[in-house]
Amino acid sequence: MSMQTLKPYLAEHPFLQGMAERHIELLVGCASNVRFDEGQYIFREGDEANEFYFIRHGKLALEVFRPHKGGIVVQTLKAGDVVGWSWLIPPYFRHFDCRAVELTRAIVLDGTCMREKCNEDYQLGYEIMKRFAHVMEDELLALRLQLLDIYGGTT
Amino acid sequence: MAGLPEKDLVDTGGISGMIAPRPFVIRRIERDTADTFTLRLKSGSDRNGLHFEPGQFNMLYVFGVGEVPLSISGDPAKPQFLVHTTRVVGPVTGALHRLKTGDMVGIRGPFGKGWPVDEAEGNDIVVIAGGIGLAPLRPALYHLLAHRKKYGRIVLLYGARTPADILYRRELEKWRARFDLEVEVTVDRGDESWWGNVGVVTTLVPRSPFDPLNAVALICGPEVMMRFAVMALRKKGMNIDDIYVSMERNMKCGVGLCGHCQFGPKFVCKNGPVFSYETLKNLFNKREI
Numbered sequence: 001m002s003m004q005t006l007k008p009y010l011a012e013h014p015f016l017q018g019m020a021e022r023h024i025e026l027l028v029g030c031a032s033n034v035r036f037d038e039g040q041y042i043f044r045e046g047d048e049a050n051e052f053y054f055i056r057h058g059k060l061a062l063e064v065f066r067p068h069k070g071g072i073v074v075q076t077l078k079a080g081d082v083v084g085w086s087w088l089i090p091p092y093f094r095h096f097d098c099r100a101v102e103l104t105r106a107i108v109l110d111g112t113c114m115r116e117k118c119n120e121d122y123q124l125g126y127e128i129m130k131r132f133a134h135v136m137e138d139e140l141l142a143l144r145l146q147l148l149d150i151y152g153g154t155t
Numbered sequence: 156m157a158g159l160p161e162k163d164l165v166d167t168g169g170i171s172g173m174i175a176p177r178p179f180v181i182r183r184i185e186r187d188t189a190d191t192f193t194l195r196l197k198s199g200s201d202r203n204g205l206h207f208e209p210g211q212f213n214m215l216y217v218f219g220v221g222e223v224p225l226s227i228s229g230d231p232a233k234p235q236f237l238v239h240t241t242r243v244v245g246p247v248t249g250a251l252h253r254l255k256t257g258d259m260v261g262i263r264g265p266f267g268k269g270w271p272v273d274e275a276e277g278n279d280i281v282v283i284a285g286g287i288g289l290a291p292l293r294p295a296l297y298h299l300l301a302h303r304k305k306y307g308r309i310v311l312l313y314g315a316r317t318p319a320d321i322l323y324r325r326e327l328e329k330w331r332a333r334f335d336l337e338v339e340v341t342v343d344r345g346d347e348s349w350w351g352n353v354g355v356v357t358t359l360v361p362r363s364p365f366d367p368l369n370a371v372a373l374i375c376g377p378e379v380m381m382r383f384a385v386m387a388l389r390k391k392g393m394n395i396d397d398i399y400v401s402m403e404r405n406m407k408c409g410v411g412l413c414g415h416c417q418f419g420p421k422f423v424c425k426n427g428p429v430f431s432y433e434t435l436k437n438l439f440n441k442r443e444i
Contacts, residue, residue, distance in 0.1 A: 014361070061353065073345040073353045080362045101350060138358070141383065145355040146343045150377040151286030151316040 006031045006107055013054045013107070015082045015131055023124050030113035036060075036100035042083075047094045049086030050111040055079050058104025063097040071097055075139070085132050087111030173410055176216040176261025177201070179237060181254055187240060188320050191287055192252060193228065196237040199259065204235035209294035210269030210401060210429045214409050215239065215251065216261030223247040224406035224424070226291035227265060231298055237262065240290040240322070266409040267428050270295040271399060272302075275371035278397075279307040281363060283384045285314045285356050285376025289322045291401050291428075292375050296330070303335055310337040310365050314356025314380070317342055318349040337364055356380065360387035367392035373429075375401040382439060385432055398432040 229238025
């Protein structure tokens with residue numbers, strides 16, 4: 001698939017809904033198409049964070065590794081979700097393992113390329129930051145609810 | 156009983172059905188999870204059973220121990236069997252848990268206002284359940300599926316604490332296999348056996364396939380979960396008056412007389428337990444009530 005053909009796929013992803021066409025075009029220059037087989041690890045805790053992913057199809061799991069016990073899934077992500085924001089925040093390292101739960105197709109964006117484009121075009125940078133702020137807010141809210149163990153005491 | 160509308164007397168089998176418990180025999184007990192169980196009851200006196208609306212509740216009396224309000228979790232089209240699912244949380248539910256097949260309990264009810272399944276016809280339906288909150292929603296799901304053509308898309312979003320805490324697992328699997336019902340299950344904590352979603356139930360809302368402008372939401376679960384579910388639905392664009400929640404308070408009399416379940420100006424037993432969120436929005440976050 002050529003780079004240019006990714007534009008419609010990027011434009012229809014919920015994360016980029018409403019984004020200006022010229023910004024989508026800038027993203028296309030950093031994007032490529034990827035596929036992960038069931039069980040394949042996309043990244044590991046401690047890896048350099050130089051990519052993020054727009055899931056088009058399938059399901060990914062974020063895991064924390066426990067010695068002698070293996071990975072425990074802390075969150076699953078699926079079509080329409082965006083995976084990875086460590087590429088935005090120095091020192092750009094992964095905090096979790098990420099594994100494909102099933103065959104997954106995604107568009108990967110090169111974080112280094114994106115950082116350069118965001119530094120050159122502050123409007124693009126602001127748009128991207130605003131959208132990731134929403135993702136972070138949603139994930140923080142969900143995490144707080146998860147910590148509450150809310151189903152424990154109901155009848 | 157001057158204050159009671161005539162409709163209440165008719166719906167609950169007259170004064171005797173409201174005040175005096177009627178005998179029901181336990182026909183079957185199912186242990187759903189480590190701490191929840193389902194009782195299948197049959198009336199000891201009335202062959203026709205107990206007619207109810209999805210979302211209504213009964214007062215279950217364990218003789219010599221006490222009474223507890225429990226939502227009806229069976230099929231409204233099969234009133235000859237009365238089904239209740241509960242969790243062991245106190246002395247009465249503990250005593251219920253110790254009963255055996257053939258034992259008898261007392262039933263008063265059905266009480267309250269149920270899910271707006273008739274008013275919701277023609278719309279997409281999104282059902283959001285957390286933990287044992289799936290039990291009061293199951294009669295609504297039975298109704299929706301029995302009248303499937305009257306509704307648009309039907310989506311069930313269900314969250315449980317762990318895979319072992321998933322209620323009605325076999326039924327969920329059966330529903331998931333249907334082409335006319337979208338079922339998404341998520342757990343707060345996965346384990347090695349779990350290949351499904353991990354995360355709170357509200358995270359399922361944004362990608363859920365329903366039209367927010369033509370949908371009705373039915374929500375039941377812990378109040379915190381319901382508050383966040385309402386926020387997620389509103390963020391997706393749903394109208395506040397299309398969202399319904401089932402409240403839980405300390406119901407005692409069941410007919411709005413004793414005041415134990417008062418929630419602001421409402422009585423949960425009589426004006427609810429199902430409320431339009433629109434009518435509760437100013438009460439939901441009041442910490443004093």
